[in-house]
Amino acid sequence: MSSIHVGLIVKVFPNMAASIESLLREISGVEDPIEELQSLKTALLSIPVSSLRDSVSGQRLHVIFSLLNSSDREQVQLCVDILERILLALSPLQVVQNYRAELQGGLTHPNETVKILALTQISRVVEHPEAFAEIVNNHDVLRAVVHCIGEEKMGVAKQAIQSLSKLSHSKPGLDKLFHTDLLTVMKDVMAKSDVIRYRIYELVVEIASVSPISLGYCANSSVLAQLLGELTGDDVLIRATAIEMVTTLAHSQHGRQYLAQQGIMDKISNMIRGAETDPFSSLYLPGLVKFFGNLAIMDSPQQVCETYPAFQNKVFEMALDPDPAMIGVALDTLGLLGTTVEGKQVLQKTGEKFKAVLSRMSQLASSGATELRVRSLDAISQLLSLQPEQQTEDLLALTESWFQHLSKQPMDMFRNISTQPFPELHCGALRIFTAIAAQPWGQRLMISTPGFVEFVLDRSTGQTKEAKDAKFELVGALACSSTAAEILGSQHFIRLKAYLREGPYYVSAVASVGTEGAE
Numbered sequence: 116m117s118s119i120h121v122g123l124i125v126k127v128f129p130n131m132a133a134s135i136e137s138l139l140r141e142i143s144g145v146e147d148p149i150e151e152l153q154s155l156k157t158a159l160l161s162i163p164v165s166s167l168r169d170s171v172s173g174q175r176l177h178v179i180f181s182l183l184n185s186s187d188r189e190q191v192q193l194c195v196d197i198l199e200r201i202l203l204a205l206s207p208l209q210v211v212q213n214y215r216a217e218l219q220g221g222l223t224h225p226n227e228t229v230k231i232l233a234l235t236q237i238s239r240v241v242e243h244p245e246a247f248a249e250i251v252n253n254h255d256v257l258r259a260v261v262h263c264i265g266e267e268k269m270g271v272a273k274q275a276i277q278s279l280s281k282l283s284h285s286k287p288g289l290d291k292l293f294h295t296d297l298l299t300v301m302k303d304v305m306a307k308s309d310v311i312r313y314r315i316y317e318l319v320v321e322i323a324s325v326s327p328i329s330l331g332y333c334a335n336s337s338v339l340a341q342l343l344g345e346l347t348g349d350d351v352l353i354r355a356t357a358i359e360m361v362t363t364l365a366h367s368q369h370g371r372q373y374l375a376q377q378g379i380m381d382k383i384s385n386m387i388r389g390a391e392t393d394p395f396s397s398l399y400l401p402g403l404v405k406f407f408g409n410l411a412i413m414d415s416p417q418q419v420c421e422t423y424p425a426f427q428n429k430v431f432e433m434a435l436d437p438d439p440a441m442i443g444v445a446l447d448t449l450g451l452l453g454t455t456v457e458g459k460q461v462l463q464k465t466g467e468k469f470k471a472v473l474s475r476m477s478q479l480a481s482s483g484a485t486e487l488r489v490r491s492l493d494a495i496s497q498l499l500s501l502q503p504e505q506q507t508e509d510l511l512a513l514t515e516s517w518f519q520h521l522s523k524q525p526m527d528m529f530r531n532i533s534t535q536p537f538p539e540l541h542c543g544a545l546r547i548f549t550a551i552a553a554q555p556w557g558q559r560l561m562i563s564t565p566g567f568v569e570f571v572l573d574r575s576t577g578q579t580k581e582a583k584d585a586k587f588e589l590v591g592a593l594a595c596s597s598t599a600a601e602i603l604g605s606q607h608f609i610r611l612k613a614y615l616r617e618g619p620y621y622v623s624a625v626a627s628v629g630t631e632g633a634e
Contacts, residue, residue: 134158135170143178152182152193159200167204176201180217183229195228202236207243210236211250222259227268234263234274241282251287258300264318265304265311272311276318283322283329292322293332301338313356316342320364327369334373343377346386351395358383358402362409371414383407384423401444404429408448416458427465434472443490446476450494456505459498463513470520477521481528485537492532492543495521499550503597506554515556526564538579545577545585552592558602561593568607572614574621587619 138155142148159167179201182194202210211218214236221233237260240246250256263275282288291297305312315338323333333339345357361379364370374380387403390396407426411419420427430452433445449472452458462469479491499514522528533544548571551557561567570576571593577586593599594611603611614621 139176139178142182148182149187149190149193152190152197156193156197156200159197164200164204167200171201171204176214177217180214180220183221183224183226188226191226192228195226195232199232199235202232207236207239207246208249211240211246215249215253215256219253219256219259222256222263227266227271230263230266230268230271231274234260234271234278238274238278238281241278241288247285247287251282251285251291254295254297257282257291257297261297261300261304264301264314265307272314276314276321279318280321283332284325286328289322289329289332293336298336305338309350309353313360316357316360320360323364323373324367324370330367330369330373339373343379346379346382351393351398355399355402358399358406362402362406365406365410366413368413371410380410380423384425387423387425387429390429397438397440400429400433401440404433404444404448408451411458412451412455416452416455416461420461427461431465431468431472434475439484439487442479442487446479446487446490446494449476450490450497453494453498454500456501456510459510459513462498473517473520477528480521480532480543485540488532489539489543492540492547496543496546496550499547501550501554503553511554511556514551514554518551518557526560526567530564530567530570534576538577538582541577542581542585545582545589549585549589549592552589553596555598555602558593558596558599562603562607568603572610580620583619587615590614 135155135158138151138158142151142155145151162170176198179194179197183191185191202214205213218233218236221229224230224233237250237256240250257279260275260278264272264279266272266275279292283292292301301315305315319333319336319338319342323330323339342357342360345353346361348354348357361374361383365374383403383406387400387407390400390403404426407419407423408430411426430445430448433441434449436442436445449462452462476491476495479487480495481488483491499518501510501514518525529544529547533541533548535541548557548561551560561571571586571589574583574586577583590611593603594608594615599611600608
């Protein structure tokens with residue numbers, strides 16, 4: 116059947132449901148239905164999902180489901196595309212009541228796209244309050260979903276993890292997953308390989324992160340204890356992955372409390388200390404540092420740095436390390452600490468140690484590998500940023516002293532970086548100027564640097580969208596500062612306000628005419 120035929124059917128049948136039924140009837144009556152399936156797919160895609168809802172609610176799709184049982188990949192894919200479209204138009208309750216057996220069959224289908232289709236629909240069902248019971252009480256479907264985590268294709272496993280994670284957002288779902296033999300099924304699936312074990316860990320950490328109650332279920336299952344045991348295992352690659360999982364768990368307050376009760380913070384601190392004698396520590400050390408960096412921001416930088424001095428010492432050591440992987444993590448962590456006032460004060464307390472790190476950051480920003488230059492610029496901008504309400508005399512003196520320590524002529528240094536033909540470096544340098552633009556000492560430096568305000572107002576520098584946005588943020592930081600009018604002078608201030616009104620992508624009429632003339 117041609118696409119013209121499809122158009123005629125849609126026109127001939129004022130009732131859309133009848134036209135779809137006609138197409139389904141034609142498909143069931145042919146031996147090689149590829150052309151008919153393509154026509155049905157085209158017809159379905161030409162109708163908005165909202166309009167499709169009324170047309171398909173009474174249809175029996177068993178003919179399409181039956182055509183999934185084929186070794187012809189094209190046929191299977193067409194059926195998946197058609198079912199995706201139609202099932203999306205149905206409510207989750209309609210889907211599970213009418214096609215439960217088909218969904219269950221899809222979970223064990225040899226084709227990954229069929230499995231993903233079934234899992235996607237199950238995800239919709241478990242999120243629906245009325246349809247939820249249809250799945251949570253169906254042990255066979257849930258067992259098949261757990262087995263999908265052990266599938267070779269990552270897309271299938273990810274969708275299965277998502278379905279079970281959504282299922283566990285309620286007490287009946289948690290009971291089903293952790294208080295029935297499904298827990299045994301999960302543990303059997305875990306035993307297949309290291310990769311699959313970590314997929315189960317991912318699921319359990321995702322569930323545990325939702326609430327203290329869900330964490331209790333996960334802790335009692337012994338799966339979390341097994342994950343924590345991997346932190347000190349012999350396989351350093353597994354150790355590195357375990358640290359990532361534990362860092363995710365630490366994103367929630369109840370997760371951090373659990374880890375503290377289990378002595379994990381002390382264990383990771385000891386691992387940082389012991390890393391010096393481990394020739395393979397470079398594989399997992401960045402993860403240990405990231406763990407404490409995240410912990411410091413979520414709790415208290417001062418408390419974390421004082422309680423676990425090994426963390427802060429290691430960050431400084433890594434910043435001075437020749438290994439780019441170590442330097443990158445150190446820069447990111449220093450930037451993270453620098454986003455808070457408490458973090459800035461903790462770094463300042465270390466005196467000469469931090470000054471040595473600042474000098475290294477300056478050197479990296481000027482002449483390191485491009486990726487490290489960008490990360491260094493970002494970290495410096497985070498360290499120098501101070502919100503107006505944070506601008507006490509002491510903190511302004513602190514950020515000014517750090518800026519001056521970066522170079523004999525820091526304004527010239529960052530302006531030179533901003534003129535280099537790399538958009539990410541250009542934007543990184545602009546972000547540093549934005550960080551100091553809201554601070555009176557930064558504004559005084561800008562007005563005393565010849566040509567700097569003209570550089571800020573010049574729209575011809577940096578033509579990418581990112582560069583225009585970064586420049587606009589800089590102008591905004593100056594124009595919205597309560598001290599800028601007095602320090603920069605009214606003439607400059609009026610021009611900054613005009614730039615702000617015109618927006619980031621404004622092109623003057625003169626510039627437009629000039630461009631047209633050049634063409």
